[in-house]
Amino acid sequence: xxxxxxxxxxxINTILAWSVGLLIFFPILWTILTSFKTExxxxxxxxxxxxxxxxxxxxxxxxxxxxxxxxxxxxxxIAGGSTLLGIIIAVPAAWSMAFVPSKRTKDIxxxxxxxxxxxxxxxxxxxxxMFIKLGLLDxxxxxxxxxxxxxxxxxxxxxxxxxxxxxxxxxxxxxMDGASLKSExxxxxxxxxxxxxxxxxxxxxxxxxxxxxxTLNLTAAKAGTLTAFIASYSSPEGLFYAKLSAASxxxxxxxxxxxxxxxxxxxxGLTFGAVK
Amino acid sequence: xxxITLQSVRKSFGDVHVIPGIDLEINDGEFVVFxxxxxCGKSTLLRLIAGLEDISAGSIAIDGLDATHLPPAKRGLAMxxxxxxxxxxxxxxxxxxxxLKMAGMDPAEQERRVTHAANILNLTNYLERRPGQLSGGQxxxxxxxxxxxxxPSAFLFxxxxxxxxxxxxxSMRQEISELHQSLKTTMIYVTHDQVEAMTMADKIVxxxxxxxxxxxxxxxxxxQPDNVFVAGFIGSPKMNLITGPTAAAHGCHTLGIRPExxxxxxxxxxxxxxxxxxxxGSDTFLKVDAGALGTLTVRATGEVGLRHGDVxxxxxxxxxxHRFDQDGKxxxx
Numbered sequence: 001x002x003x004x005x006x007x008x009x010x011x012i013n014t015i016l017a018w019s020v021g022l023l024i025f026f027p028i029l030w031t032i033l034t035s036f037k038t039e040x041x042x043x044x045x046x047x048x049x050x051x052x053x054x055x056x057x058x059x060x061x062x063x064x065x066x067x068x069x070x071x072x073x074x075x076x077x078i079a080g081g082s083t084l085l086g087i088i089i090a091v092p093a094a095w096s097m098a099f100v101p102s103k104r105t106k107d108i109x110x111x112x113x114x115x116x117x118x119x120x121x122x123x124x125x126x127x128x129x130m131f132i133k134l135g136l137l138d139x140x141x142x143x144x145x146x147x148x149x150x151x152x153x154x155x156x157x158x159x160x161x162x163x164x165x166x167x168x169x170x171x172x173x174x175x176m177d178g179a180s181l182k183s184e185x186x187x188x189x190x191x192x193x194x195x196x197x198x199x200x201x202x203x204x205x206x207x208x209x210x211x212x213x214x215t216l217n218l219t220a221a222k223a224g225t226l227t228a229f230i231a232s233y234s235s236p237e238g239l240f241y242a243k244l245s246a247a248s249x250x251x252x253x254x255x256x257x258x259x260x261x262x263x264x265x266x267x268x269g270l271t272f273g274a275v276k
Numbered sequence: 277x278x279x280i281t282l283q284s285v286r287k288s289f290g291d292v293h294v295i296p297g298i299d300l301e302i303n304d305g306e307f308v309v310f311x312x313x314x315x316c317g318k319s320t321l322l323r324l325i326a327g328l329e330d331i332s333a334g335s336i337a338i339d340g341l342d343a344t345h346l347p348p349a350k351r352g353l354a355m356x357x358x359x360x361x362x363x364x365x366x367x368x369x370x371x372x373x374x375x376l377k378m379a380g381m382d383p384a385e386q387e388r389r390v391t392h393a394a395n396i397l398n399l400t401n402y403l404e405r406r407p408g409q410l411s412g413g414q415x416x417x418x419x420x421x422x423x424x425x426x427x428p429s430a431f432l433f434x435x436x437x438x439x440x441x442x443x444x445x446x447s448m449r450q451e452i453s454e455l456h457q458s459l460k461t462t463m464i465y466v467t468h469d470q471v472e473a474m475t476m477a478d479k480i481v482x483x484x485x486x487x488x489x490x491x492x493x494x495x496x497x498x499x500q501p502d503n504v505f506v507a508g509f510i511g512s513p514k515m516n517l518i519t520g521p522t523a524a525a526h527g528c529h530t531l532g533i534r535p536e537x538x539x540x541x542x543x544x545x546x547x548x549x550x551x552x553x554x555x556x557g558s559d560t561f562l563k564v565d566a567g568a569l570g571t572l573t574v575r576a577t578g579e580v581g582l583r584h585g586d587v588x589x590x591x592x593x594x595x596x597x598h599r600f601d602q603d604g605k606x607x608x609x
């Protein structure tokens with residue numbers, strides 16, 4: 001009886017999980033499907049799910065009309081660059097906050113997080129004007145800096161919680177075992193911190209990759225990322241759902257693949273500290 | 277060699293004086309136990325000796341050399357932590373070899389020492405495992421292995437058995453005692469468990485509120501406690517402490533008698549009614565409500581046929597009474 005009950009519950013849970021999963025994934029799935037339809041099928045009513053004339057036409061048109069590789073390259077540089085720069089700043093910051101906290105550490109962390117509570121559009125004008133003055137408008141460097149700043153509080157917080165989980169006694173043990181500061185860092189701390197740093201890097205790349213507000217507002221032709229590439233297909237002269245979908249699919253594919261291969265790291269990173 | 281001398285060692289965290297001033301001499305090869313209730317400063321004292329905390333005033337000498345400001349790595353001491361503090365990303369072999377690697381020892385010699393330590397500690401079959409794949413007792417052995425390979429001048433143990441279950445604790449206790457007998461190295465052991473202190477120590481240091489209450493061999497502390505605190509802390513069940521007219525009649529403020537030194541006899545001078553009776557088989561612990569004397573604990577050997585509500589007469593054994601003055605100090609002679 002009890003076993004039957006748990007089995008039934010398991011089945012129900014599985015069905016529920018799959019339903020929720022599919023519901024969340026559906027927009028992405030629909031986008032991918034639509035990208036293989038003709039413009040006519042894309043707006044057909046009732047919608048055609050799988051039985052339509054599959055075509056690669058949209059992809060070739062998108063490829064012809066705009067330079068996908070340039071946008072991709074911009075995205076890679078901007079997401080990668082802002083992450084790298086952020087990590088270089090955040091690791092020492094989180095490190096000192098976790099291992100040599102002062103009376104104000106908590107306040108500083110809170111203050112950093114509070115910058116995320118302001119809607120981004122609130123600082124658009126000042127930043128836009130600064131960008132004009134500094135000649136950073138529509139440059140990769142400008143976006144690397146802005147996206148790094150936008151995500152910095154999150155990476156510092158994430159790394160801080162990671163480093164906090166490293167027991168101080170292990171570092172003391174290393175000191176007792178005769179490790180110099182250098183060996184302590186090299187043989188004990190870094191190996192224990194690497195999983196945390198890796199998940200932080202991954203999450204930050206995804207956040208930077210998908211960032212649209214700043215990339216749309218601060219770039220034009222030169223430094224546009226894949227989000228700008230997608231946006232260029234929601235044109236005012238008409239709805240081209242299929243082409244827009246093809247562009248979107250091309251834009252999200254790299255990050256989707258990266259996320260797929262590193263999902264274990266990612267899930268661990270996102271639930272770290274919450275689940276012991 | 278492992279002679280450690282503390283001279284007026286003080287430690288304050290801000291305005292809180294955790295250790296107001298301690299003088300202590302630990303001789304080479306001694307097994308010294310720091311014991312006291314939680315928050316008494318025993319772990320802090322150990323960490324001061326280890327160098328993991330800076331001392332606020334005073335000096336620490338190891339083998340006659342001033343070590344007050346030496347970093348932990350330079351003191352030649354090894355420590356076993358309460359949480360074991362193993363390196364989770366290294367195999368057991370690498371954990372044990374770590375201090376040797378840090379000392380820049382020749383790999384062949386490292387290997388020889390690790391194998392030797394693994395033999396002593398029954399870890400030979402686990403050398404390739406990670407700490408996460410070991411049981412609590414095995415982890416504790418790895419932590420001890422990591423300490424012994426260095427051949428330190430002294431071992432420091434910070435409540436090493438408190439995370440183990442009762443049965444394992446007893447066997448690890450014996451293993452550590454045997455280790456001490458074979459290595460003959462100075463060991464300083466911190467615990468809040470007076471049974472561990474009594475069974476393992478050559479010398480017990482009883483600490484309370486950052487002060488040393490008494491230093492002595494286990495049986496000295498048991499037979500001649502210097503004050504009420506030590507009297508109450510050492511021995512299980514606790515010594516009965518009686519105040520009031522009965523104490524005054526013996527010319528003291530507090531009269532102490534251990535539960536095992538109270539005989540149940542028809543001609544006993546104190547009368548009481550049995551409250552709780554705990555039957556352990558080998559012993560019986562009786563809580564006797566003795567009116568003005570308060571509740572007295574009596575330890576009777578073997579099985580006694582007394583139950584709740586029975587009236588008993590108690591006689592303290594000759595020469596086993598402890599007398600303490602107003603300040604809790606022992607009155608001798």
